[in-house]
Amino acid sequence: MIKSKNLKTIVFFIGLSIAMSAYLALMGKSSNRATAVAMHDFTLNALSNWHHIADTLNIPLSNTKPDMLHPVVRKGFSALDLVIYGHEIVEPEYQKYYQELSMPQMIGQLFIPNDENGKLRYMVGGVQLLSIQAGKEDAAFFIDVPTQVINEASLLYDSIPISGGRDGSGVVRYDRLDDGRYVMGFFINQTNVDNRVAKYDG
Known part of the structure; x- marks a missing residue:
């Protein structure tokens, strides 16, 4: 027969274990939500x-891929690189003019580590940012996104949980690659982008 003191100890540890599990689950949800919000906000700003x-x-909005901004921007760089680094990747003969325009630069708003091959990666909220697109639809794309983050983003911005793949509609669109990783796009409403752009003119 279990003594009363031992029973209280067992009950205490069971209660503590349940409380810790609930706390960790809550912290995980909070962290995933914070990552989703960081990705969305960075996308909108970029x-x-x-x-x-x-x-x-006077550049076409759709010129976001590498080399589309050459000869003003150094070869190999894209619109995303220009948004992040600003004048640092502009060719020397255009650099002074570009700096005088006080264009935005976002290098301090994300983490840029090297991968195993020495190539730079752009990390937003711990998730790798791949590219941006603009024009017909404005979006930023991320890779290797945890399903919990996709779920939180989908709940926050589309009011529906993750379910299979969704790459045709909504703010949050995602698909699973053959290697098991998820690629996710944040598609931003044009009005939201226009409202942010208006701050430069106001």
Whole structure:
């Protein structure tokens, strides 16, 4: 027969274990939500900054891929790189003019480590940012996104949980790659981008 003192100790540890499990689950949900919000906010800011740059320099919004901004921007760099690094990747003969325009730069708003091959990666909230697109639809794309983060993002911005793949509609679109990793896009409403861009003119 279990003594009363031992029973109280067992009950205490069971209660503590349940409380800790609930706390860790809550912390995990909070962390996933914070990551989703960070990804969304960075996407909105990056696309707004790209719109401002493109409008000011009269560049087609759709010119976001590497080498599309050459000869003003160094070869191999994209619109995303320009939004992040600003004048640092502009060719020397255009650099002074670009700096005088006080264009936005986002290098301090994300983490940029090297991968195992020495290539730079852009990390937002711990998730790797791949690229941006603009024009017909404005979006930023991320890779190797944890399913918990996709679920939180989907709940926050589309009011539905993750379910299989969704790459045709909604703010949060995602698909699973053959290697098991998820790629996810944040598609931003044009009005939200326009409202952010308006701050440069106001």
